[in-house]
Amino acid sequence: MTETAQSPAGPDAVPVAGPAADGATPPTEQPLKVALLGCGVVGSEVARMLVDSADDFTARIGRPLELVGIGVRRAGVERPGIDSALFTTDTEALVRRGDVDLVIEVIGGIEPAKSLILTAMEHGASVVTANKALLAEAGTDLFSAAEAAGVDLYFEAAVAGAIPIIRPLRESLVGDEITAVMGIVNGTTNFILDKMHGQGTGYADALAEAQALGYAEADPTADVEGFDAAAKAAILAGLAFHSRVRGVEVHREGITEITRSDIASAKAMGCVVKLLAICELSGEGAEATINARVHPAMIPEDHPLASVGGAYNAVFVESKAAGRLMFYGPGAGGSPTASAVLGDLVTVARNRTRHTRGPGESTYAQRPVHSIGEVVTRYHLSLEVDDRAGVLAAIAQCFAEHEVSVQTLRQVASPGEDGEARLVVVTHPAKDAALAACVRALDELPAVHEVLSVMRVEGL
Amino acid sequence: MTETAQSPAGPDAVPVAGPAADGATPPTEQPLKVALLGCGVVGSEVARMLVDSADDFTARIGRPLELVGIGVRRAGVERPGIDSALFTTDTEALVRRGDVDLVIEVIGGIEPAKSLILTAMEHGASVVTANKALLAEAGTDLFSAAEAAGVDLYFEAAVAGAIPIIRPLRESLVGDEITAVMGIVNGTTNFILDKMHGQGTGYADALAEAQALGYAEADPTADVEGFDAAAKAAILAGLAFHSRVRGVEVHREGITEITRSDIASAKAMGCVVKLLAICELSGEGAEATINARVHPAMIPEDHPLASVGGAYNAVFVESKAAGRLMFYGPGAGGSPTASAVLGDLVTVARNRTRHTRGPGESTYAQRPVHSIGEVVTRYHLSLEVDDRAGVLAAIAQCFAEHEVSVQTLRQVASPGEDGEARLVVVTHPAKDAALAACVRALDELPAVHEVLSVMRVEGL
Known part of the structure; x- marks a missing residue:
């Protein structure tokens, strides 16, 4: 402004209005x-x-x-x-x-x-x-x-x-150690699961409604099979843990096999079913490895992610110093996505005007992604079994042999004419590989007619 | 990496580990x-x-x-x-x-x-x-x-x-038009109001408890009188609306006069009382003006801000394209604040390494801050009045004369021996100045013994 003050207009010249008035560089016309x-x-x-x-x-x-x-x-x-x-x-x-x-x-x-x-x-x-x-x-x-x-x-x-999540991970939290990211990042599946939970709609009908409303595409594979969420999980995990994570490295399960009975089981537990994208760091320091996964999971009704409805998205971030942060907003749509695009456009344009660049990729930590078998979570299992003495003991024994500790085991339906009973088992945290082996063994037990569903439980 | 491959170690040379391996500039030793x-x-x-x-x-x-x-x-x-x-x-x-x-x-x-x-x-x-x-x-x-x-x-x-809010406003949403920011940005007052709401504690006792736990300082003025929140509101309003807003321009009311009766009134309405920082843009385009204010307000129990407890903070941002976003996390404390400081430190250090600077201040819009009198909100009033015929009509008439439209008017306590009744009035949105004039007039009415409380209602 000194030069302006010394211009021919004299020392009392009124400062130029607009950006120049607050000391910023005047706009270049080009x-x-x-x-x-x-x-x-x-x-x-x-x-x-x-x-x-x-x-x-x-x-x-x-x-x-x-x-x-x-x-x-x-x-x-x-x-x-x-x-x-x-x-x-x-x-x-x-x-x-x-x-x-x-x-x-x-x-x-x-x-x-x-x-x-x-x-x-x-x-x-x-x-x-x-x-x-x-x-x-x-x-x-x-x-x-x-x-x-x-x-x-x-x-x-x-x-x-529209939710600012890339910049917070890439810049705001770059002085901290992020340990976990967990979110609802696909609005289509969230809409379908909402319908199933709220109105008792079956999967096929809920999908058809989502398609009719334009929330799901004619070919819904990318959404309902979790590919879209897995791509996002890969991006989030890479940013959070300063590593490279590709979409194919993300363990992926969709929602196409979720039944009314799964939803009812979740309700009976005081839970809702959500398709979650989860990125976690296991271990400390240089030994730490990444797990990145997308799957449906039961979460308690009072968990903040449980109330994220319809086409909204929400992402939880946990870090050592900041603690637990949540980001919430519209997860898709023309205007919200345009807002995010244009925020980036202004930043990139400012960088170009200043002949500089933003922070770029940070993958120095090069942490490996470990397999889903190593992941430790709780599980909810629903089994159809013989309704006779000794069955519970055989089932409990099977869990114990596979080192999966049982938290609760209860009979949820009275036996039918055919002498069947339905059992619901909720485990303590167990390795995915151990649980999978246990489920295979349960399937072999003569007393077990069918393993009706296996779903992870998160956020407890 | 081409040069490395042609180095004396030969074409099979193992790439250098660490940052250089992903194409980034190797760290300068200085x-x-x-x-x-x-x-x-x-x-x-x-x-x-x-x-x-x-x-x-x-x-x-x-x-x-x-x-x-x-x-x-x-x-x-x-x-x-x-x-x-x-x-x-x-x-x-x-x-x-x-x-x-x-x-x-x-x-x-x-x-x-x-x-x-x-x-x-x-x-x-x-x-x-x-x-x-x-x-x-x-x-x-x-x-x-x-x-x-x-x-x-x-x-x-x-x-x-620790909540990333400055960077999202300054960068992520810079391609959008922010229209409102509303948040709980002071953990001390939030803790006190929580105590009053949850345990029916009076203000003085809740403050003493906050002090004993280290959540409030020996001199709690900056927090309980809203100075801290007003400073934050000024910063948020300036960033959101590309203007300069000073702390003294923020209308400020603290929580020291909140009574148990106010809390009970809020509960009766299905609301909780929170100290809110609110920044809004009124009007369109070049004519738009800013209002920035900090005051206690009743918000519905199912509003997302209602469940923000204890020392947590949350900020809602509304913009034209992105819609409604929420940011939630720990609002204070050594580690969370250090996380935010160090995120900035890395960004600033990266800028310095690249001989550049961040986006700086953006105040080109230079929107004026309008006075609290122009602000339009709903109000909850509690009055002690004569319990006799004609009183309701006189009171309703007083509201009508001041162009404050009444949504509900109800008697909440049976008359005591002294022929008094308590009335609760909830208004439709009205200008602050009109409401203030109405309250002065109510105070003059012979039938009104006392205006017990006047509180804004937000988030309906």
């Missing part, structure tokens, strides 16, 4: 060029917000943004509020222009997203992506390419929609 | 020098964590940190696990050394903290502080000094302890 790849639910919201709030973006970044092109699969589709001259089906040419500063990828899936991002980086653009599947599969390639090109790769929108 | 100002509950935890996790800090920053001195008021006090050679009572000399890269201020209060921070910046150090009172009073001076010196000023620990 805009930063932005290319948008994909214009579906998220992309069209991003494009509209870039136009609607252009002045705010300029003030917050210190330079204007200019949307120079939108790569789409099909030309000629009208998007209200978006200049149709921006659309191009030659997305490859868009990322090869060489004058693009910032690329936003909201196409999803592995290809062509991966090639486009790599090409964009080679041509000097920083990238903001919402693509969890790609990051979980090929994060290593992308981060290396960003490093080699000296550009940023940001991805807040890839996990838990 | 450490970044850190000075710590204050060694109380937070400071001693920071000092210990810096030593205990030194290798992790080096890997995460890319350069080692070296704690070069700890400024304390009294020498000779032993702090377990901290090298006593680091202590100095000449804190001024510590920040004048000129070779210090990073200064952590956890002294608290206005002076000497302010002068020490300004001196440290003038001598080229970036600063991390947990000092909400100072930021709320003299933030402008500090941010200008940081800008002039080209250094960073980070302050995640100043609001809501």
